[in-house]
Amino acid sequence: MKIVKLLALVIFSLGTTFSFAQKNDLGAWYMYFGNNKISKKWNWHNEIQYRNFDAVGDLEQLLIRTGIGYDLTENNNNVLLGYGFILSQPYVNGEKTENIEHRIFQQYITKQQFGRFNLQHRYRLEERFLEDDFRMRFRYLLGVNIPINNKEMLPKTFYASAYNEIFLHFDSPVFDRNRVYGALGYVINKNMRIEAGYMNQLQENKNRGQVQIGFYNNIPFGKN
Template sequence: MKRILAGVLLLLSTIDSYGQEVHGDPNVWFFMLNHYSLNEKWRIGNELHVRRNDWTKEQEQFLIRPYLDYKLNDNVSFTVGYTYIKNSQFGKYPLPTAVPENNIWEQVTLTQKIGKLKIMHRYRQEHRFIGVPVKVSDDNYEIDGTHFTNRFRYRFTMFRDLTDDWFVHVFDEIWFHQDGLKPKSFDRNWLYVGAGYRVARNANVQLGFLHQWIRATADRYAERPTVQLMFQYDF
């Protein structure tokens, strides 16, 4: 455990050394997560994200993510899903127009428990179809076709119950652009710390802080502090 945490800290310090410019307004993100168990092995789920920039003043992203999950055993699960993302014009370096993205993804999650501590390793492979903005007249752009690329994500997560109702949730996630399926370049890093409260046996609310470190261009990084509010309900 100590070696893993030390590696994460070393990675963050390495990323920080390459940034030539850091900027970014505070974000506020709202999530709703739902799951429905079909049987002991299979379940379906969906995520709905509304992401706002500059303390909710600007629309940042809208995201919907349905998926199908298969539980091999208590330690291993496999997931396939689809994500639709609408990237809006926001921030100091806005897109010329809203850009949609559709991606298909596969995921493996490894879980282990040490006393009250739950540890998860999540490996996700994304196949992304990103809209291409094309200028059609002065200050007017349209989406013409898509650009295909792959991206790999690894998330290390820790959950720990504090009481029957309260728990803490911590994760660090690193993202890589890919050349085919080979890692090509660093994309971003997320570090999250939050607290949750179980409002019912099958529902909880979480409030946390997410530190985003995003590679905007080859020599410019964006650092975005983010407040995250999430509601989860299992049918």
């Protein structure tokens, strides 16, 4: 019953938000994240993000990422090598354009728990192969999940989620962008959860908001 109420609230909230999307230049991101155990130490990361300039229909970016990770300690301190395909359709002088990027990335994720606070640090290095350029970028994300109606992130738990992520170029200008995010999430079961939230991105001295819906799948392959 709780999950039905949550979904109803999300749909209502998004409907209200999207009715003003064009006026407020508010975008929407629909995201799927998979982190599936292959064995006790190895995992497969798979991710799809469908990003729109408005609620739906005006594609801003389609991002597909995948990678293989390895836990240095039990279920923590994960190192990963991955690949990303990014199709972007930005507006240039009022005209919609299209470009494709291939991206290789390496990342390290470490987790910490302090009471109800579940912290995650993610360090990511990206090699970006654009159509007419090559760039390197470093990203650092600090995120936290805080269960609300339980002390831990157990099934049927509502939780608050937040993160800040900074992007830095290896050349000038060094600062690329910064993202600040807040959301309400629900743990469906031990392997699945959903989130609905809002992210503000600062880039080129401009702020832009994004409504985000995310689904997380951690179903393992076989018995580990």
